[in-house]
Amino acid sequence: MKALMYHYVREFDPTLPGLKFLHIKDFKKQLNYLASNYGFVSRNDFIKAIKGEITCPKGIVLTFDDGLKDHFKFVLPELLRNDLWGIFYISTGVLQNQRTLSVHVVHFLLAKYGAEKILKEIKESDLVHNDLFQDEHYIHESKIYLKQEISHEEYIVKKILNYSLKRQEKEDLCSYLMSAFGEDERVLHNETYLTLDEIQEMNKSGMIIGSHAISHQPMVELNDLESSREIEDSVTFIESNVNPPLSTFCYPHGLKHTFSLRETKTLQSLKVDFSFAVESRDILDSDLKNDIHSLPRYDCNEFNYGKVYNANSTS
Secondary structure, three states, rough: EEEEEEEOEEOOOOOOOOOOOHHHHHHHHHHHHOOOOOOOOHHHHEEEOOOOOOOOOEEEEEEEEEEEEEHHHHHHHHHHHOOOOOOEEEHHHHHHOOOHHHHHHHHHHHHHOHHHHHHHHHHOOOOHHHHHOOOOOOOOOOOOOOOOOOOOHHHHHHHHHHOOHHHHHHHHHHHHHHHHHHOHHHHHHHHHOHHHHHHHHHHHOEEEEEEEEEOOOOOOOOOOHHHHHHHHEEEEHHHHHHOOOEEEEOOOOOOOOOOHHHHHHHHOOOOEEEEEOOOOOOOOOHHHHHHHHHEEEEEEOOOOOOOOOOOOOOO
């Protein structure tokens, strides 16, 4: 069984020329390619496999992270048109706290203004220690953005805002940057995320809704209490408002070094059924039996028609 991971799936927006996304036309092509070459695991068989009622089936499972408006506007109609289903992971802080996640502020600003301008503003903000602008060795070094074609400036911006700062420091810097560029976070929030009504409609349409923590922080950066709250409060919110057929969690950022046995124990204590990480390999029977809270997923760009859209491409 192969699980694929998606994020932005949309049409080109000329106001965000630098956004990295999968074009809806390519998503449609990829669905056809996957159907022809692998087939899709049925929702019923997937649930049975997770419960241990059948062995791991062959085929594709589709997963979508971050609770993006794209998933309701573009993805859901295409899945329903093809009689398919997917698993959608929601970072519930966008609903509970009505705040734009720092990771999406970073995407937005990079897409609209570019890394050089953002890096210049960060340096002028006095909110970041000079050491963070260097390629020093730290827990995430040589492990992040390995499959992304990005400039050195973009790497530094993403490293600082996604990994190097504590949660409040990230939020403060993102607020500073949004203000510096004259952008309205409220508008960005409303244009980026699913509403609870949309999430509930997706659930009724046969999609499975899961937790992606509250604030999309790398779990390894959190203390014990923060880690527990990020998982428990988010899982509880999803189960209270959606009541999905399975309880499921997806680690923010997802790479194996960004979470630990601590998170696995929390998930087990909450009786979460399964959890996804990010690792380029198939799901095996041994994973379902022995490591169900660290199931691997491929990035969609590892398969035909899954590449990031390039507005300048002639193909």
